Amino acid sequence: MAALLKQSARLGLSGRHGQVFCRLPWALSFQRYMFNANKKILVEMDKSTGVALMKMANPPVNLLNLETLTEFAISMEKLELDKDCKGLILTSSLSKVFTAGLDIMEMCGKSPEHVTEFWRAVQEMWLKLYGSNLVTIAAINGFSPGAGCLMALACDYRIMADNVKYSIGLNETQLGIVAPFWLVTRELRPSLFS
Numbered sequence: 001m002a003a004l005l006k007q008s009a010r011l012g013l014s015g016r017h018g019q020v021f022c023r024l025p026w027a028l029s030f031q032r033y034m035f036n037a038n039k040k041i042l043v044e045m046d047k048s049t050g051v052a053l054m055k056m057a058n059p060p061v062n063l064l065n066l067e068t069l070t071e072f073a074i075s076m077e078k079l080e081l082d083k084d085c086k087g088l089i090l091t092s093s094l095s096k097v098f099t100a101g102l103d104i105m106e107m108c109g110k111s112p113e114h115v116t117e118f119w120r121a122v123q124e125m126w127l128k129l130y131g132s133n134l135v136t137i138a139a140i141n142g143f144s145p146g147a148g149c150l151m152a153l154a155c156d157y158r159i160m161a162d163n164v165k166y167s168i169g170l171n172e173t174q175l176g177i178v179a180p181f182w183l184v185t186r187e188l189r190p191s192l193f194s
């Protein structure tokens, strides 16, 4: 996994918009910066490769609640604005969970306004990833149910840790959650969006 990550950071990758990237001279190789708002999303940007490493860091299982989704969207915006940033590797800081998906407590016993805000944040997360100008790679280093799978699908490339214990998939109907119409339409009938 580590080797693959290194390799993807070094590769000249072609994105969905056809950009081709190459490495900058070695003299610039120490240009790095890090940022995080509430430390649920950690970002390390390496200007020498143009690749940002984004780690979800919301233990114990990286739940995607409103706060984390908002921080994710802000982090994506910052990277999109950075002209040096060409690619993004999305992964988890936890040892066996990429993300356990949406925090189901955000939909349980909450006001319609809160639930609306929450689903808007889910939509924003998907739009930011799927519509990103960066080359996006999901480095799935653990369990990835529900919205974890959705995040991975929204990236240009996916690499999953080679461990039979880890599972990935869209299991939301088992929990009684209906996939939102905008997502199903986009995934199953892309021609409507072209």
Ligand SMILES: CCCCCCCCCCCCC/C=C/C(=O)SCCNC(=O)CCNC(=O)[C@H](O)C(C)(C)COP(=O)(O)OP(=O)(O)OC[C@H]1O[C@@H](n2cnc3c(N)ncnc32)[C@H](O)[C@@H]1OP(=O)(O)O
Binding pocket: 060, 061, 063, 097, 099, 100, 101, 102, 103, 104, 105, 143, 145, 146, 147, 148, 150, 170, 171, 172, 175, 177, 179, 180, 183, 184, 187, 188
């Ligand atoms: C052609 C293409 C077609 C595409 C079609 C498009 C349709 C796409 C539709 C997509 C729609 C997306 C909608 C997404 C919905 C969701 O994400 S729903 C959530 C789905 N997630 C789960 O079901 C995860 C369930 N959790 C687990 O399986 C395990 O927790 C784990 C991830 C395997 C980790 O296990 P472990 O390390 O043993 O930790 P636990 O003890 O189980 O958990 C720790 C605490 O966290 C709580 N928790 C876990 N998951 C959630 C959750 N999702 N929400 C809220 N809380 C959660 C768990 O209860 C524990 O809490 P405590 O007991 O209080 O400690």
